[in-house]
Amino acid sequence: MKKLLVFGIILTLIFGAFMVTVVTAKPTVGYKKHLEKITFIHYKRGFAKPTCNNNGVCEPELGEKKNCADCKNGGEETSNCYGFISRGFKWKTTEDFYINPANPDGLSSAFIKNIMIVATDEWNKYTTFNIFGSAILDNSAGWGEYNxxxxxxxxxxxxxxxxxxxxxxxxxxxPPGQREILEYDIMFDTDFTWGDATVINMTMDLQNIAVxxxxxxxxxDDLYTTSxxxxxxxxYSTEGETIKRDLHTGDIIGIQKLYA
Ligand SMILES: [Zn+2]
Structure with a gap:
C-alpha cells in the first residue's frame, strides 16, 4: 500500500513535471494570427484638374475633403506618394495566379493573359523578390471567395x-514581421468596355487598371491626394487613361521599401 502511494506520488510528480514542460514549451507568441480581408472598390471619377470652391474644398472629387492647398498642387510630383495596406503586409512566397478570360467584349485569352503578365512584370521588375508568379488560364477562376x-x-x-x-x-x-498576404482576387467590372485604350481611345484600358x-x-494602398x-x-481612373501602366516615382519607392 505504502509502495503504491510512493509510486502514485512519483507518477504525479512526473506527470506534473511533464505538464509544466508542455506549458512552458508552448510558443510565447502574444498575438494569435487570424485571417482578415480587405476590399478595394474603384469607382469611375473624372480626373479633371480640381478647382477650389467657395467653401474652401477641392472639387469635383466628391467625398474627398480636400483643402485648397491640395488643389493648387494638383498633378505635382512628390516622393511621398505611396502607402501600404499595413506595414510589413506582403508576400513571403511567390504564387501563380489564375485568369478566367471569359468577357463580353470579345477580348482573346492570349490578349488578356499577355496583359496580366505585363502588369505583374511592371511590379516584379523593381524588386529582387518575385512578387507575382506565372499567369495560368483557368475557366473556373472566380472572385470573392477565399480558396x-x-x-x-x-x-x-x-x-x-x-x-x-x-x-x-x-x-x-x-507584429509586422508576422504579417503576410495569402490571396488576392481581382474582378474587372463588365459595366465598362475593356480593351487597349491606345488603339480604341474611349475603352477602359485593361493594362492600366490591371497594374x-x-x-x-x-x-x-490607394492614394487620394491630388498631388x-x-x-x-x-x-481614380476613367476610360482612355493609360498613365497607370508604368509605375511612377512613389510607386517604385513604395514597392522597393515593402520588399526590401
Ligand atoms: Zn485601388
Missing amino acids: EKNEISFGDYPQTGVIAVTNIWGYFSG HEFGHGAGM CSLETMYG
Whole structure:
C-alpha cells in the first residue's frame, strides 16, 4: 500500500513535471494570427484638374475633403506618394495566379493573359523578390471567395460605376514581421468596355487598371491626394487613361521599401 502511494506520488510528480514542460514549451507568441480581408472598390471619377470652391474644398472629387492647398498642387510630383495596406503586409512566397478570360467584349485569352503578365512584370521588375508568379488560364477562376488561389476574372459588380474590385486576404495586424498576404482576387467590372485604350481611345484600358489592381495584390494602398495623381496607385481612373501602366516615382519607392 505504502509502495503504491510512493509510486502514485512519483507518477504525479512526473506527470506534473511533464505538464509544466508542455506549458512552458508552448510558443510565447502574444498575438494569435487570424485571417482578415480587405476590399478595394474603384469607382469611375473624372480626373479633371480640381478647382477650389467657395467653401474652401477641392472639387469635383466628391467625398474627398480636400483643402485648397491640395488643389493648387494638383498633378505635382512628390516622393511621398505611396502607402501600404499595413506595414510589413506582403508576400513571403511567390504564387501563380489564375485568369478566367471569359468577357463580353470579345477580348482573346492570349490578349488578356499577355496583359496580366505585363502588369505583374511592371511590379516584379523593381524588386529582387518575385512578387507575382506565372499567369495560368483557368475557366473556373472566380472572385470573392477565399480558396488559396489568386484569381482574375470579369464580372458584373452590383453597384454601377465600379471599374474593378480587388479582395485581399491575409494577416494584416499583429507584429509586422508576422504579417503576410495569402490571396488576392481581382474582378474587372463588365459595366465598362475593356480593351487597349491606345488603339480604341474611349475603352477602359485593361493594362492600366490591371497594374493598379495588382498593386493592391502586392500590398500597396490607394492614394487620394491630388498631388499623387501621376502614381499608378492613385485611386481614380476613367476610360482612355493609360498613365497607370508604368509605375511612377512613389510607386517604385513604395514597392522597393515593402520588399526590401
Ligand atoms: Zn485601388
